[in-house]
Amino acid sequence: MNSKKFEAARRYNETAEVYDRRYKDIQFAKYREVIPEIDLTKSSLIFDIGGGTGLLLEHLKELKQNIIISDLSFEMLKVGKTKCKDGNFVCADSESLPFRQNCCDTAFYFSILQNPESPSPSLSEGFRILNNDGTIAITVLTKIFEEEKLVDILIKIGFSVDKSWKLSIEDLAFVGKKK
Ligand SMILES: C[S@@+](CC[C@H](N)C(=O)[O-])C[C@H]1O[C@@H](n2cnc3c(N)ncnc32)[C@H](O)[C@@H]1O
Numbered sequence: 001m002n003s004k005k006f007e008a009a010r011r012y013n014e015t016a017e018v019y020d021r022r023y024k025d026i027q028f029a030k031y032r033e034v035i036p037e038i039d040l041t042k043s044s045l046i047f048d049i050g051g052g053t054g055l056l057l058e059h060l061k062e063l064k065q066n067i068i069i070s071d072l073s074f075e076m077l078k079v080g081k082t083k084c085k086d087g088n089f090v091c092a093d094s095e096s097l098p099f100r101q102n103c104c105d106t107a108f109y110f111s112i113l114q115n116p117e118s119p120s121p122s123l124s125e126g127f128r129i130l131n132n133d134g135t136i137a138i139t140v141l142t143k144i145f146e147e148e149k150l151v152d153i154l155i156k157i158g159f160s161v162d163k164s165w166k167l168s169i170e171d172l173a174f175v176g177k178k179k
Pocket of ligand 1: 049050055070116
């Protein structure tokens with residue numbers, strides 16, 4: 001593991017117990033603005049990459065589809081597993097996912113892409129595991145990412161970008177498809 005990843009894992013491991021208290025409201029506000037842009041009824045398998053403590057799983061609790069939460073921080077996942085005993089939590093680096101190609105219908109990246117050196121390897125992994133026409137949905141910090149640059153990266157990888165916009169709080173959001 002390179003030092004930036006190691007540092008991210010350490011930081012999130014150390015703060016896992018307080019994450020929900022600090023960030024639940026802000027993350028839920030993001031979900032409320034992004035999820036309505038996607039038709040999840042067509043997704044049978046959903047991945048939440050860098051899904052941490054499973055806040056998105058809580059938000060989508062009425063959904064019948066399978067949701068897999070993967071994250072680099074074991075302690076974040078442990079908090080999630082304690083809250084949601086039958087949830088599917090997998091400890092994995094977003095740049096090297098232990099999932100086969102073309103296996104999922106929707107991949108979420110909520111507030112994770114500021115952590116790796118570059119967003120491209122993680123998004124390329126998303127492209128690999130998504131089915132053709134599968135949906136990708138991303139939020140990133142406005143202070144770190146420029147909208148046009150991230151759109152360019154997504155298009156270079158092979159995604160179409162259906163919508164990119166500024167959320168009412170803090171982040172930029174992108175919804176696209178694997179073409
Ligand atoms: C700000 S939190 C967001 C968590 C979750 N997506 C949410 O909406 O609450 C960022 C998450 O990214 C995870 N992360 C950082 N680098 C990662 C990597 N290389 N692979 C997978 N997860 C990573 C962290 O462990 C942390 O759980």
